[in-house]
Amino acid sequence: MEALNVVLSSPLQQLKDEHVLLRKDMNLFYEITEEIEFESGPTVIQEFANLYEQISAFNVKLKAHSKKEDEGLFPMMARHLGENDKTIEVMEFEHEKAEKHLMDFLTEAEQAGPAIDEDDAQAITVYAVQAYATLIQHFAKEETVLFPLAEKILSIGEKEELERLFLE
Template sequence: MKYHLLSKEELIMNHNSPCFGGFGNPKEINYCAPLQQLIDEHPSLLAKMAEFNQLVLSYESSNSVEDWNDAINNLHLKITAFIEELEPHSDREEDILFEMMVKYIGREGGPIAVMEYEHNTAKLNLKEFMDKVESIKNEKKIITKDEALTIFRHLKIVYMTLTDHFMKEENILFPMAEQMLSDDEKIELSNKFAQLV
């Protein structure tokens, strides 16, 4: 396989492309209120994800867990609280922000396609976890460690997907939206966010 070494001009061009986050330092951008709201919602979601991921890791490495149903129930409580906070956040992005950005950058093969794929991956794995826990409770099934660890994989996927996803939003998608949306569209975004509360 041959490798193409990038010239200085190509490196500069790539650095300035939207996919390289060429909007300056995202932390220095003065975002409109609705975009800032989405950014401000991330720390709490990240904290909840870190908490459930840490719990999964501690269960995986533990040799002292006697009741794996109890372990699953502990995680179920945390995931229920996480989903309650995640759903309105992702609704604001999917139903409003992404749809406004599609007019400019399309849906296929670009950042919106990636964002929607990652949303779907997280939602699917959260649903799989919740469905399996529901089934265990309904059947009053006693769970083994191996069964529990298989179920926990869904949460590890959610953690990895959304941790990376939030970083992409903050470094690429939100700066892109701030630059591309008109003042009127930003007002419309704000109004539509308010209607979702």
């Protein structure tokens, strides 16, 4: 695939670099989900509290990243690709799916509260695993398909506009 050799302009490279940082956080929270899955007793509850903190912080970072794509990159690309192209629709759907998994995790964890039991903690953790799986695939798709495509179809002016948007 020649897409891997594409040199990205500054705003697209910024999005890709943010993926690296987000992936680091995701790998950390994924390790915690594995602990929860394979441990038992008080360890599960402790790890679940830890996971809740991690996901809460991660969710804020992910929202800031997604906003750049949802409000900047995606609409710009959609104008070029035309209404029959489903690329952006798929990307937006994946954003919504990941956000829903994260919100389900946070909401159910909050509803369960500090008195959560081991079974509930393990059940709720599944949402974090689903968010992880969705985002790993989604980031890969953006990096191999979407960003190189954006590099090709967006004008220099549009890339400069993106860069300005990302500074806000």
